[in-house]
Amino acid sequence: xxxxxxxxxxxxxxxxxxxxxxxxxxxxxxxxxxxxxxxxxxxxxxxxxxxxxxxxxxxxxxxxxxxxxxxxxxxxxxxxxxxxxxxxxxxxxxxxxxxxxxxxxxxxxxx
Numbered sequence: 001x002x003x004x005x006x007x008x009x010x011x012x013x014x015x016x017x018x019x020x021x022x023x024x025x026x027x028x029x030x031x032x033x034x035x036x037x038x039x040x041x042x043x044x045x046x047x048x049x050x051x052x053x054x055x056x057x058x059x060x061x062x063x064x065x066x067x068x069x070x071x072x073x074x075x076x077x078x079x080x081x082x083x084x085x086x087x088x089x090x091x092x093x094x095x096x097x098x099x100x101x102x103x104x105x106x107x108x109x110x111x
Contacts, residue, residue, distance in 0.1 A: 006043075009040035009043075009044070010040075010044060012030075012032065012037070012040075013037070013040060013041055013044060016037070016041075023038065023041070075090075075091040076088050076089055076090045076091060077089040077091075077093075081105065083105070085105060087101070
C-alpha cells in the first residue's frame with residue numbers, strides 16, 4: 001500500500017466520519033470518487049475509530065437487525081375427499097391412524 005496515498009485517504013475518511021454526511025454526499029461535495037472512497041473505507045475497516053452516540057452506542061449509517069430464521073414449512077399430504085372433507089396429514093404421520101380415520105370416513109355417509 002502506498003504510504004502517502006493511504007495517509008491521504010485515512011485523513012479523508014476521518015473527515016467523512018466527522019461530517020455526519022452520507023459517503024456519497026461527502027464525495028460529491030468534495031469532488032471525490034465514491035468508488036475510491038468505498039475501496040479505502042473497506043481497506044481501513046476496523047482501523048478507524050467508530051462513531052459513537054451520547055449513550056456510547058455505535059451511530060453508523062446502519063444498525064444491526066437480528067435475523068429471524070423462518071422454520072421450514074412442514075410437508076403435508078392434503079386429501080380432498082368426494083364428500084368435501086379435506087384431510088391435511090403432516091409428514092411423519094402414523095399410517096395405522098390414517099387407515100383407521102379413512103375407514104371411519106368411508107363408513108360415515110352424509111345425511
